Amino acid sequence: MFTDLMFAFENNLMIFYAVVALFSLLIGSFLNVVIYRLPKIMEQGWYKECREFLADELPKTKENKSDTKETAITLSKPNSTCPNCGHLIRFYENIPVISWLFLKGKCSQCKNKISVRYPIIELTTAFLGTIIAVNYGVTSTALFIILLTYALICLTMIDFDHMLLPDQITLPFLWLGLLVNINGAIVPLQDAVIGAVAGYMSLYCVFWLFKLITGKEGMGYGDFKLVALFGAWIGWQLLPLLILMASAVGAVIGISLMVFKNHQREQAIPFGPYLAIAGWITMIWGNNIWGWYLSTLV
Incomplete structure (x- = not known):
């Protein structure tokens, strides 16, 4: 059937x-x-x-x-x-x-x-799910990425509201990414494993470097796990693009909040939503964006 x-x-x-x-x-x-x-x-x-x-x-x-x-x-x-x-x-x-x-x-x-x-989240979920269906067709990979999209919507809004990325969502989808790639559905399994490790360690090192220099914590451990999640799905090769896009969007929005909303410089801004949005875009169009970006450097 x-x-x-x-x-x-x-x-x-x-x-x-x-x-x-x-x-x-x-x-x-x-x-x-x-x-x-x-x-x-x-x-x-x-x-x-x-x-x-x-x-x-x-x-x-x-x-x-x-x-x-x-x-x-x-x-x-x-x-x-x-x-x-x-x-x-x-x-x-x-x-x-x-x-x-x-x-x-x-x-x-x-x-x-x-x-x-509430209706915006419902419509956004339908819109993003349809984009996945159009890009991946009638495949099991489309189903898995649609499930990941649902999880990312939850993570984005929860982090926006509470500055919290629940392990109850992040970790199961990290493991699911490795299982999806066990036969190379999106990237080879080796790239997925390296991506998960590299994704976590990249922000972990930045976290401790920032803390040693300033004495403050610049981000939470949930952000490390979220980048590790994306590494498990898209491999390590596209992680620089993900972090670059998330940082750029975060910087623009952060500066805008300080200029137009009187946002205090010391007031924390959740980084998870930018990671989630950049990671989703990277998963769908990352290779094309990365190829275009590299071509501009030549």
Whole structure:
């Protein structure tokens, strides 16, 4: 059955693109849940570990006892509600993009505004998934890169909101990149392994050099792991392009924030979103961009 489906898609690519776009649109709605809840799940876990570690040190107060009984958050529970009035969001109020437009961007009960970011993430997920489908066709490689794209959207938004790149997303996709390349689907396995090591060590060395010179930490360990992830997918050869593009975009946006938004120079800016965007572009068009860049140097 799966073979027949693949054959049907190969003979009608427009249907394939439409299915990928629709499926990605639905996944985009789920990504909104992951982006919002995963940091809260992690925070709950940290508090629980701290309480367990400091159990003998904390005073036995009513506040501490009540903290231990807080409702656990998962990606599926509790059900989605309006953060303002607590209205339980019905299934027909949670249809990607359509529900937001039908409700005019407001809660059906309290009329509190619903951020436009939710439909934007859903549409972005559909758009990027379709680009992958167009570039890689009806292949298993396309499927894997689409899954990676979903993960990168989550990482980008979580880092933007919390300056955090969760290992729960980064590490599994690092290992998946090595598995995808075990038969050289994107790059030879040797290049993928070297890419993962080189990706991590490149920023790790920059981190310690910067810390030794300034006494400050210029980036987080999550950034090292994210570059290692891309190294596992695209190999070591394109890592210079990735870091160059991410640094250039980060510098432009950072300077713009300081000039136009009164952003303090000492205030940290997440680097993960720039790495994720540059890495995704490098994966799709990296060889063409790198070839053009090298030709300009000749």
